[in-house]
Amino acid sequence: MGWLSRSYLALVYLLLYVPIVVLMVFSFNDSRTGYNWGGLSLRWYESLFNNHAMVQAMWNSLWLALTAATVSTLIGALTALALHRYRFRGKRVLNGMLFVVMMSPEIVLAISLLGLFLLLGLKLGYVSLLLAHVTFCLPFVVITVMARLAGFDERLPEAARDLGASDFTMTRTVLIPVIMPALMAGWLLGFTLSMDDVVVSTFVSGPSYEILPLRIYSMVRVGLKPEVNALGTLLLVFSLVMLMVSQWILSRSKQ
């Protein structure tokens, strides 16, 4: 590698990581303003955890992401299996419609979901958020699982049946273990998407159930408090841990 490509690479990584590093450093800043250094301190972490509304929003977001990812993985895996295994009328349409949900602007999805919930008279809150999040996570799960199924040896289920397993036992002992990495990947994708969604959530959440991205957004509107830096750092560490766990699971399943 020549010096030109080296410095280009350095520049790319600098632009990517400088903001994150700045955020992490300033989360330990004792000063009240964000642009001068006042010494090392954990006060913003302290005030973050004393902020009950904030902590509540964090738990709400976690719970929402967990449930949305789980529900969409369940539905998505079954949808992928159906699309993979069976030939039926309207299969191509159904397949294409998944991409429509994935490609359409989020704002369109947000408005249409809000309209639907109002029409049904559904109270905006956890349930409406869950339904909305499952809707936009679903295509990602289906596509992840379908990609794994495309490389799946069709003889494996037959071998299991041949050795005396019923269709159900085969699914439990062969099919699911083999596509497990894809299920995990789909779940993690859904979890991440749900965790940081702002647009759709803004429309379909109600005052009864506040979630983290919206809480941060409203906090930033009234002025940037260093608490946000602390929160950002925590979220970053959390996603790093999640990433490492997923990599570990993947590498273990390959062995």
Add this chain to the structure above:
Amino acid sequence: MTKTLLSLSGISKQFDGKAVLDELSLTIDDGEFITLLGPSGCGKTTLLRMMAGFELPDRGTVTLSDADITQTLPEHRPLNTVFQNYALFPHMSVFDNVAYGLKMEKRPKAEIRERVEEALAMVQLEDFAGRKPHQLSGGQQQRVAIARAVVKRPKMLLLDEPLSALDYKLRRTMQVELKRLQRELGITFVFVTHDQEEALSMSDRIVVLKDGCIQQLGTPREVYERPANVFTARFVGQTNFFPGRVTRIEGERISVDVFGLRRELSKPSFRVVMNQPLHVLLRPEDIRVLAPDDTEGVAGKIVERNYKGSTLDSVIELEDGSHVMASEFFDEDDPTFDYSIGERVRVSWVDGWEWLLAEEGNEPLTDEEELAADDAEH
């Protein structure tokens, strides 16, 4: 006294309106090694999958030990399959792969352990029980697949081109090993292959299939030496087809004119009339290449010479332009043996080594069959 184990009667199957099997009937004896041989698309794999229960026939019945199993689910059939690409469960160890079938039967743990170890010992893989399939070589994976299928002590083992993914040397070893296993276990083997050499060396009986119909059913020797039709003759081994014409019929003897030579032959089993055109079939190893001054045979010249180690194969062009394949064993005492390309020779054969077939309405092989037959030879 042989007992019928499995019988198929009047089996028909269509895929997307195309007939894959057509009114096919076959009985398989208890304890035999039977091979389904044919080019790709002849229906041999479909037939095997029907025995296993993965395909249902459109018409016809499958009977196992006098019980109708046509509609029985694969998991309830006392047959096991060795798949083409082994289909080992990638997330399970070798031990768990082999134990899978016994766990499905809910056998006690101790019995499972004992039987799995026994099966692994049989295929010489005792030391590999803890490995995952991807840590094994192709030949070892193949042996795991066999152990997994025989551990349940099935009445019948179905093998779907199990050796096609192995290299030549390993394939030969596995052929011998499979024969040994079949002898030791006494299980009926149904073996699918497109490799005629494999079929000839392993089977008790061969079923030659083409377009979903049985072309010939017989021992390897019958199929090779007395092919029932032009397709079988071409598909199994190499054959020279000489055009013949009946010039005299007298009792059990007939005279046939081949390249202007008058040969006295015994009458074939089919009906012959005077002046009827016939195929006179001669395997390359039945051809004698003689010196040009010999009084016997037809004149020609060598156009190709291939040294094959134990044999010397040549192609001889006759005066009418047709080509004859000859395969001779080395005879170092024979000075005339080594002809060079372009040299004039005469071609003959020993009377009685030929095989006669009636002409079949001038149906040449299609390109596809020609290719398939070529594949099978290599």
